[in-house]
Amino acid sequence: MSGEWKSPAAMAIPKEGYFELKQGRYGPLYPRSPANHGFTIIAPVKPGHEEKVRAYGKTIEDAIKGTPDALAVLQLHYLRWVLFELGGVTYFMYQGIFDTDFDKYTEDAVALFNSLGVTTVFENLVGFPEDWKTNAPAFIDFVRKHQRPSFLEYAEYPYATAKEVKSALALKDAFGKMLDEMQ
């Protein structure tokens, strides 16, 4: 850990979502910002499917309750799922902040989403490939096409990974217990 976390930092990002074009396996790579890696996927929901999408919130809550480390491999900080109306169309916004470059672990995420049933929420989105189970490139293409890169990202503790944050909290806990024992 280099100490970069001590000074809050913001990064303005060009319209393309990157400073220089670097090719990943599935397209341009997006830079790591002070707020780490992440994506924002926005896609219209099929008419009448809004409640199905909303119901998945509970599904995921239960899945994590049952298996708290179910998403550990993604090295996530946060996921945010939002539904909103625009021009009479309901849109689904899926925002994730994590410590890995999504291009690198795309297939792992897809496999994980499949095993947890997360992928099925995508079936409610307009344009999602019906053959996604066997057509990984089409699935990845859908995600890529609906990704909206940030033009500003900010972090109060820049570049700290979820693992580092958890280690720091665990250390704080341990010190607290140690001090209690010394009373």
Next chain:
Amino acid sequence: MTTATDAKPLELDDLQHFLLTRTPAMAARYEFLRFPDAARGRAWLSVLLEKVGSAHAVGDQALDARWVTLAFTWNGLRALGVPEAALAHFPAEFRQGMAARAEVLGLTGHNAPEHWKGGLAGDDVHAIVILFARDAAERDRCKAEHATHVAAQGIEVVSDLDLEAIPPFDHAHEHFGYRDRISQPVIAGTGVVPTPGSDAPIQAGEFFLGYLDESGQVPPLPGPEALTRNGSYLAYLRMEEHVGRFREFLAAHGKTPEEQELVAAKLMGRWRSGAPLTLAPTQDDPALGKDKERNNAFDYGTMDPHGYGCPVGSHIRRMNPRDTGENLTRRRMVRRGGTYGPHLPEGQPDDGTERGLAAFVGCASLVRQFEFAMNVWVNDPRFSELENERDPFVGTHDGTFDFVIPKRPIRRKLTGLPAFTTIRGGAYFFLPGLGALRALAANAFAQG
């Protein structure tokens, strides 16, 4: 589109033997060919395809002295007359070719295509003939025979490479002296029983097109069934090994021969004998190294979670994180190949001659298997939450990366790792089944 979910038997009469049979070859030759036109290419192919062994035939005839394998670049399939409509179905990475994907693979700097040899960075290579032979004499006999055939058909040899095993000949190893071929995936349906600690058999669809894969599905074929079924993709890499530089590095980082051996072992994750550090953390155990029943029988998660034995950044732990990795059944590949260039005996100064490994990995998806391995396992400096490391052997190094050896009470950090290897060339090939080779020779895919 096939979507069956039952594993069907391997079509051993149609699959080329290359990825299924490890032949007892001590010499080899690779020839990279260009077809001046489709007719000459097909004429050459129609003669040579009779020499290509199926998995069934090679499995039966252990007395063979040579084994021939044929594979084609995307440009090569076009040069043989496969129509554009069929060619367009191949995945983007294969259509683009390895040189165009160099940045994705991390092949930059001294490893970039602009420095490659043998015409591999250009569009001229259409096909490769891989000849494995029992010894150099048989290799040279086949080489002469093929030279006659190539000349008769007017085929251009863009480049070639002769390979030979290096001493000592009692076990497979590369120029740095590490025992090789310890860990290979077992393909489901072959009947091979994995050695203790190795993965369970991997579904054939991870290596051959048209079979059930580890997703539980049979993925759609990328083009005409007669061309693609029973096919595989091959990624070829010619990797020079800088033996002198490697030995100097060991000498600079270990005061005694024992300390130097330990540094060598930490970089690889195994002692040069093959003994894994997880099982033999402080001292080499040559008997363990050669014992197939024991030399793969370990994991990392429970036996070595912090890497005090086998560093997290070591070659074998990056290339197969075992129980600490995710989705690994979808990343496995079959490796084939061998050493080229003369052996450099211990104690002799580097003579500047190129020597190294020229190898293929076989898989069903270059982007998901080979490119993932190069992009993430080999060249991601932050792989597995490391801070600034690349694979010490295969990674692209410019002296700015480190290698951390976890150790109590304080870790040891080797800074400024030099490049022990340089990539001298690479290419993507399609390895068709025998029926597809016959169909290509007969121009069966021509339009109309």
